[in-house]
Amino acid sequence: MTQQLISAELTFQRQPGQQEREILTDAAVDFLTELVTRFTPKRNALLAERAKTQRKIDAGELPDFISETTSIKNDDWQIRGIPRDLQNRRVEITGPVERKMVINALNANVNVFMADFEDSLAPSWDKVIAGQINLRDAVNGTISYSNEAGKIYQLKPNPAVLICRVRGLHLPEKHVTWRGEPIPGSLFDFALYFFHNVEALLAKGSGPYFYLPKTQTYQEAAWWSEVFSYAEDRFDLPRGTIKATLLIETLPAVFQMDEILWSLRDHIVGLNCGRWDYIFSYIKTLKNHPDRVLPDRQSVTMDQGFLDAYSRLLVRTCHRRGAFAMGGMAAFIPSKDAERNEWVLNKVKADKQREASNGHDGTWIAHPGLADTVMAVFNQTLGDELNQLHVTREEDAAITAEQLLAPCNGERTEEGMRANIRVAVQYIEAWINGNGCVPIYGLMEDAATAEISRTSIWQWIRHGKTLQSGEVVTEALFRKMLTEEMLVIREELGGQRFEQGRFEEAAALMERITTESELVEFLTLPGYRLLP
Template identity: 65%
Template structure:
């Protein structure tokens, strides 16, 4: 892109050949981005350091618990701000990356909300980040269309779903935008660009700038977001609370601070969400040194297990006490073209959604439009006609949910088939991610970063604690490397030589080997993956002035 119209204090933007980039990086957007970086970027390393200190305590033997220092907040009588009319009914939400055709299909689906994702289902290459902002701007202006290579045209229907943008977590940098010589937090770029280009069109339509906030671990991080929101509202002369957010409770530390997170964001927050797949990964990561809490095969860690069911029920009880919605988790299954197999898929989705609706969730997530009717049917049955949600379900009769329940070990087997499946899933997902694709159908599931994280972290955990498979074989680094070599060949046969040669499977295998056999569990596979995704692009930057 060309240089910005006037000097920006310390802000450096990558050159880019993305069509339309100049309109996205206009003066107003750059002014907001620079202000946010100047005021808030320096706090992010401090928040990440606090995560490390917390993790060190757990590594040393301490177990997470409800914080006695914030008991007054948990015991207090307070409510979050009002929920806008178009966010009161969220019984089915579809998620997906910010690619043009997917946006149109998702907004046209039989759902209430589309969560447009700059995070786990998007590999944040520079062109996709910029093009994603262009796509969402066009969608909010009702000016989005798409023509496929085969000539098929995609257009937005007259009454599309409500759009919520999910920004990246605070841990992910944006290598193509520097402030005072350092990469900025990717979440600030995502937030600033989306807000600036869409807030006015959304407000004029009776909606608003709505966001999903991922990967929170502590209420201090929620307080940081509250400051970002408050500053932005003031800068644009908007009423406090105009920006609305939903926070994912997808880390083990955050489940102990849900009241505190809601309180910190009480002017802006409308809901919490059970990000179940990341939560399972966080359970492994946080309790990585606790041998008695090693998880079994991923397929056995289901929402009916005590520690996950307690997590779901506590989120509902906490949200509804404070006047916030309680969103359920993702159905990662995708429809099958085989009628008999598809029947089984829909039965599993129905069973999963019934558990959520029966617990009292106000809505749920799906990854494919083909699941919308099934999920909608379940929540229509539980919410009923004339109602928008299940805020009336307080779960006050439940016994208090203890830290013991939230940390309860999950029984089950570790199998050779499960380990090999983990390797193939992580390998194929990593290869797709470093190629720029963050949302990948693999073996009947829509895999994103969260499910790949579980796959590789489980094996790391089994190696770390010298677990045995059901065959009696000890899981070691050597066994993993042997299986990785074998499963790489399986994948090669499955995708074919041409696809294999054109892909980056060897690089993905090397990265998987590195993070799975490392002495310390890597925080997020997307961090070393991002280095491969952006190889050669860091040097292609120019000062904006």
């Protein structure tokens, strides 16, 4: 692969083609270089601190609220404010930054589209660059797409508000290096989206809005605040021009929500219950604690005590500070079968009614076919109000650390374990083929749900847990089931699709990350090595 030096500090591993030249302009690369050189060392230190904290938890400590920040929790203060076009966020749709998806999502019956460079995108170089072009064209109102049959997709008037989700702090952008190391993917995504779109967004009455994933501590939130403030100063913009919604999708972060809001108070507009990643983080964070092992994924629903406490604490914390409390993802996909579709819509409706009654200001869907159903739920609860900031939940009893860490009821079954294997293998196969958002068995799977599937089995093996049948979960049992479920996948998909795919590679990666003595932190890290 030819190296192409575009800046004095950054080395680009690809010769720039036409798409790269549109995005990696001299001025854009200069801005990216400034951010990388200024903020990468602190980012690396924050990741080292994550590892240090995890070692303490592995040794027996449990996460808890922070005593030294009591004054932040007790004092009355509020975030800087929320722009007009983010006041109503009843329904948000999420999906990767692919051209057709961007158009369909912006045209859906939703308030916001979260364009995703993270869990629903397999970040091959071509897709990351194309994603930046797609968002630039969407912001400018020039985006269109023609499929092979000649059907043309274009933006309708008054599309949804656009929010860009950048990659998490842990994810590298391997195609660009600084001092011999891959740069942070988060800075690459932020720098290019902000640079190319800030003027056009502000000119049309919106702004540079971001979703921040995988945060674990308030120090990480403070790092983002420094990045945002630097960008604002660099472009002579008022403080607070950049706005962010931060996902509470890690177990450590749920104990620091006041501190996170405080650290980002100039820029933050809300927190989100990223519940699938939160369940994954619960498993990963408490992996050495045999009394905290979760049951089948299907049993871990929002009415479980530790998840209900998480939702209610997020609403109470956010609304006290004038910030939005966003609900979690409905991963269901509408069905063409009328009976199945009615079941799907009823499940989604019940889930969203729970969120609305808890006080959430809005929620997420993965498929536009759910938009009308979910919009109706929030319309009924909110009425003429734009949001539920008035729902304080101050009458609630205090949420304790014990509630947030409570073990989860439910069975571990052979059926559940086999389903985990099939979902994870099929998702990994899609991901290493460049597709990070995949319909599997009626659910829209992204990296978070696949992570739950593989880490559950790892933890069951680690602690010698038994299935409902009485059988002990061992590496040998897992390997036997993996071999058998590969035959099931082949039968379900057909021999041609199976042979043309990368299922053997996916199974090999699944076996490795499920049986290694140390839990692999994110499957996307070894998976990224298999992406172009």
